[in-house]
Amino acid sequence: DSGVTQTPKHLITATGQRVTLRCSPRSGDLSVYWYQQSLDQGLQFLIQYYNGEERAKGNILERFSAQQFPDLHSELNLSSLELGDSALYFCASSVGTQETQYFGPGTRLLVL
Amino acid sequence: EDQVTQSPEALRLQEGESSSLNCSYTVSGLRGLFWYRQDPGKGPEFLFTLYSAGEEKEKERLKATLTKKESFLHITAPKPEDSATYLCAVRSNSGGSNYKLTFGKGTLLTVNP
Numbered sequence: 001d002s003g004v005t006q007t008p009k010h011l012i013t014a015t016g017q018r019v020t021l022r023c024s025p026r027s028g029d030l031s032v033y034w035y036q037q038s039l040d041q042g043l044q045f046l047i048q049y050y051n052g053e054e055r056a057k058g059n060i061l062e063r064f065s066a067q068q069f070p071d072l073h074s075e076l077n078l079s080s081l082e083l084g085d086s087a088l089y090f091c092a093s094s095v096g097t098q099e100t101q102y103f104g105p106g107t108r109l110l111v112l
Numbered sequence: 113e114d115q116v117t118q119s120p121e122a123l124r125l126q127e128g129e130s131s132s133l134n135c136s137y138t139v140s141g142l143r144g145l146f147w148y149r150q151d152p153g154k155g156p157e158f159l160f161t162l163y164s165a166g167e168e169k170e171k172e173r174l175k176a177t178l179t180k181k182e183s184f185l186h187i188t189a190p191k192p193e194d195s196a197t198y199l200c201a202v203r204s205n206s207g208g209s210n211y212k213l214t215f216g217k218g219t220l221l222t223v224n225p
Contacts, residue, residue, distance in 0.1 A: 002155065002157070002158075004155070031211075033211075033212070033213075042215055042216070042217040042218065043156070043199065043201075043213075043215040044215075045212040045213060045214070048211050048212065055211055056211040056212055058212055088153075090155055090156070097211050098143070098144075098203075098211075100146070100158055100161055101146075101158075101213060102158055103148070103155035103156045103157070103158075104155050105154060105155045106153075106154070106155050108153070
């Protein structure tokens, strides 16, 4: 158990809908990262927050957004969902911005 | 842009049969090479971080090594419980962002009893 928690574990929704994924980092970690894992693309970095501020953006679609709250938990919002958004979404956390990232158990999203 | 290539894509071993997994990388200014283990449907589990060529780290039956162009994960006398996908990732100075990890697609290791 890495200490990173993610909810929900599974999510099934329809195209065009909007969902919110939640992540709580390990105690003491200030950085939160979001990754998407699909069968063909592997693990792809989406976005990073450090102590409430956005620090880096990767291959994140405009339909996706994220934020980190004062209690350091983070939410990833996915809107106007398409079939191709079906994937595993992982959150990771680290103490700062350079240290080892520890991953949560993931949220499996299925868009029908 | 950082690139990470892992080989082989899949590896099947008999219990006790030692082998190595390869991770080749192309980066601008390596800031760390990471090995993770991932079980089906689970999140990646951290194994090792290597920072400079020549560095080696060990944990139980696993040993990771690093050169200027690649890293190897050596598995000595593997057991069935070592079966998993092993992921390699790099962090670099590319693009002005040294925060993200760039992952390879992984090697699926199966160890038969």
